Amino acid sequence: MDLKEKLVSSFMAFEDGLDLxxxxxxxxxxxxxxxxxxGFPTKxxxxxxxxxxxxxxxxxxxxxxxxxxxxxxxxxxxxxxxxIDTYKIVFVDGVYSSYLSxxxxxxxxxxxxxxxFSKPMFQQVIEVYFNKAASKDESLTSLNTAFSKEGAYIYxxxxxxxxxxxxxxxxxxxxxxxxxxxxxxLIVAEDNAEVQIIERHQSLTGNEVFTNSVTEIFAGKDxxxxxxxxxxxxxxxxxxxxxxxxxxxxxxxxxxxxxLGGKLIRNNLNFYQNGERIDSTLKGITILGDxxxxxxxxxxxxxxPNCESHQDYKGIFGDSSTGVFNGKIIVDKIAQKTDAFQQNxxxxxxxxxxxxxxxxxxxxxxxxxxxxxxxxxxxxxEALFYLRSRGIPKKEAKALxxxxxxxxxxxxxxxxxxxxxxxxxxxxxxxxxxxxxL
Amino acid sequence: xxxIKNLHASVExxxxxxxxxxxxxxxxxHAIMGPNGSGKSTLAEVIAGQEEFxxxxxxxxxxxxxxxxxxxxxxxxxxVFLSFQYPVEIPGVSVxxxxxTAINESRKAQGLEDMPASEMLKKIREKSxxxxxxxxxxxxxxxxxxxxxxxxxNEIFQMAMMEPKLAILDETDSGLDIDALRIVANGVxxxxxxxxxxxxxxxxxxxxxxxxxxxxxxxxNGKIVKSGTKELALELEEKGYDWLKxxxxx
Numbered sequence: 001m002d003l004k005e006k007l008v009s010s011f012m013a014f015e016d017g018l019d020l021x022x023x024x025x026x027x028x029x030x031x032x033x034x035x036x037x038x039g040f041p042t043k044x045x046x047x048x049x050x051x052x053x054x055x056x057x058x059x060x061x062x063x064x065x066x067x068x069x070x071x072x073x074x075x076x077x078x079x080x081x082x083x084i085d086t087y088k089i090v091f092v093d094g095v096y097s098s099y100l101s102x103x104x105x106x107x108x109x110x111x112x113x114x115x116x117f118s119k120p121m122f123q124q125v126i127e128v129y130f131n132k133a134a135s136k137d138e139s140l141t142s143l144n145t146a147f148s149k150e151g152a153y154i155y156x157x158x159x160x161x162x163x164x165x166x167x168x169x170x171x172x173x174x175x176x177x178x179x180x181x182x183x184x185x186l187i188v189a190e191d192n193a194e195v196q197i198i199e200r201h202q203s204l205t206g207n208e209v210f211t212n213s214v215t216e217i218f219a220g221k222d223x224x225x226x227x228x229x230x231x232x233x234x235x236x237x238x239x240x241x242x243x244x245x246x247x248x249x250x251x252x253x254x255x256x257x258x259x260l261g262g263k264l265i266r267n268n269l270n271f272y273q274n275g276e277r278i279d280s281t282l283k284g285i286t287i288l289g290d291x292x293x294x295x296x297x298x299x300x301x302x303x304x305p306n307c308e309s310h311q312d313y314k315g316i317f318g319d320s321s322t323g324v325f326n327g328k329i330i331v332d333k334i335a336q337k338t339d340a341f342q343q344n345x346x347x348x349x350x351x352x353x354x355x356x357x358x359x360x361x362x363x364x365x366x367x368x369x370x371x372x373x374x375x376x377x378x379x380x381x382e383a384l385f386y387l388r389s390r391g392i393p394k395k396e397a398k399a400l401x402x403x404x405x406x407x408x409x410x411x412x413x414x415x416x417x418x419x420x421x422x423x424x425x426x427x428x429x430x431x432x433x434x435x436x437x438l
Numbered sequence: 439x440x441x442i443k444n445l446h447a448s449v450e451x452x453x454x455x456x457x458x459x460x461x462x463x464x465x466x467x468h469a470i471m472g473p474n475g476s477g478k479s480t481l482a483e484v485i486a487g488q489e490e491f492x493x494x495x496x497x498x499x500x501x502x503x504x505x506x507x508x509x510x511x512x513x514x515x516x517x518v519f520l521s522f523q524y525p526v527e528i529p530g531v532s533v534x535x536x537x538x539t540a541i542n543e544s545r546k547a548q549g550l551e552d553m554p555a556s557e558m559l560k561k562i563r564e565k566s567x568x569x570x571x572x573x574x575x576x577x578x579x580x581x582x583x584x585x586x587x588x589x590x591x592n593e594i595f596q597m598a599m600m601e602p603k604l605a606i607l608d609e610t611d612s613g614l615d616i617d618a619l620r621i622v623a624n625g626v627x628x629x630x631x632x633x634x635x636x637x638x639x640x641x642x643x644x645x646x647x648x649x650x651x652x653x654x655x656x657x658x659n660g661k662i663v664k665s666g667t668k669e670l671a672l673e674l675e676e677k678g679y680d681w682l683k684x685x686x687x688x
């Protein structure tokens with residue numbers, strides 16, 4: 001049985017444990033129908049031209065984790081940003097781990113989707129927001145919607161801000177030979193609310209993991225949301241991250257994506273600007289080696305006047321790694337005075353590595369500022385010579401240059417400890433110890 | 439200190455240096471002048487180990503040791519320093535951190551421990567004051583957004599920090615206004631000692647009014663066509679290079 005059949009036929013078993021009268025259930029039923037009709041995307045789909053899910057579909061993934069596994073905090077501590085105090089929502093093999101988590105209902109709700117789906121006090125928020133930003137057309141998003149049951153639920157009421165940043169951590173223990181996970185996150189920041197979130201997927205063994213995640217983020221008027229995606233997973237872990245962001249007037253949403261490890265990563269990052277004077281920021285650092293593959297598909301839909309968007313993606317590709325950047329910007333006819341900026345710079349370190357970079361601009365308004373740029377190159381030899389002439393060995397000099405290349409993406413990271421951590425991961429990936437803390 | 443014997447160097451089969459002979463003793467300052475395209479910067483980069491150039495015949499000896507097989511970083515560890523004509527920008531790495539890395543890498547190569555932080559700070563303070571460099575400047579990203587003059591001053595700051603045996607200043611005067619030129623030249627003069635040597639590459643005599651050379655060489659078409667004392671620089675200023683070109687053609 002292939003993966004699609006397996007998923008479709010499992011849906012009934014999945015339904016068994018759920019409240020079929022819940023308003024969300026209709027969404028699930030419609031979603032599985034859409035997935036059944038469309039199936040997994042193939043290379044024939046323009047949006048999936050460079051990323052193949054064929055290999056993954058041959059693997060016999062367990063769809064529901066069979067058993068609960070307890071992990072000791074000390075064994076997974078390193079995957080947390082542990083040098084600052086944070087709220088934590090932790091899942092082990094897709095199951096919530098209360099032992100590793102720290103949730104709250106103190107003025108803000110930092111808890112679970114399973115609670116939000118089942119408890120009456122959350123029903124109104126679910127009705128207003130759940131599946132309202134996510135695509136009903138895209139098959140993998142539908143697949144996630146169909147099986148949506150667990151994930152992070154974060155609700156920040158008007159004028160509120162949680163006391164500390166929130167970490168969402170998805171751990172896979174390898175108890176199953178191959179495991180498919182479908183976390184579903186809902187983040188709502190009401191008017192003038194503010195929140196900082198870090199999300200990370202981490203497999204702890206060499207067993208196959210395939211995560212198809214959907215996150216919906218709603219930013220009310222004047223709200224500020226910072227979302228950091230740390231993708232530094234094991235070489236047998238694959239991730240399709242579908243994120244949908246809906247913004248209202250004057251809100252600011254910044255998403256940073258650090259793609260530093262994993263087998264296959266596909267990021268579908270979609271911003272919808274539903275108001276004026278909105279600021280959307282999309283930044284990414286990708287550093288790959290071996291046969292790793294990362295595909296960034298971004299969409300910024302400017303639907304109202306006077307909004308901005310800033311995209312800055314840097315990629316460094318070694319060995320036989322492959323990268324894709326596809327940045328789509330749509331400016332509706334009424335979205336005058338839009339200021340949309342997009343940049344994608346890449347360094348290829350080996351003859352076998354490749355990057356496909358494509359800007360896609362669809363502009364229907366006439367008074368807009370849209371700029372895009374893309375570069376693909378090697379490390380600058382003259383610069384390398386400069387550093388080496390100061391006594392810095394070739395390897396360290398290269399690392400310093402790559403760091404300098406990716407650096408401005410880190411400038412907008414607002415949690416200093418996270419910035420330090422990312423720097424450390426980058427230095428480790430580049431195999432150097434810098435003479436200073438980056 | 440430095441002995442160059444019959445040095446030939448080419449890039450993409452084009453020969454640029456066509457048999458350079460030069461001897462620089464410890465304690466001396468040599469100026470190398472010459473028209474554009476004569477090979478001055480190539481000579482500087484070849485000494486520093488730029489791998490872009492193919493070194494054919496000839497040798498470069500530093501304190502008797504042939505540099506041919508050494509990488510740029512190894513040459514730096516042995517005390518070679520090149521002040522670049524066009525210093526490179528490194529965003530995200532401060533001047534201070536860059537210097538710490540460079541100095542500690544050189545120390546590591548010599549089997550020494552990292553320089554203690556307090557000593558490093560003291561040295562940075564001392565050398566930046568000598569070159570009248572604002573402290574704020576030191577925490578800025580290396581060369582990023584620096585003016586031409588700031589870049590050059592920063593090069594000499596690095597020279598002061600690294601205390602090389604052999605320093606080559608490649609057109610350090612270009613892009614400097616007269617005040618900056620004086621400060622930079624002052625700094626270089628303070629770094630002169632009986633144990634090190636300096637090669638100043640320049641188009642103009644102007645810098646040599648402040649850094650007074652012991653010897654002046656004229657490089658033309660990949661060869662040193664004339665050598666003399668500081669008076670030669672004055673003569674060149676007055677008469678230009680044409681008479682030398684004619685002389686060389688004969």
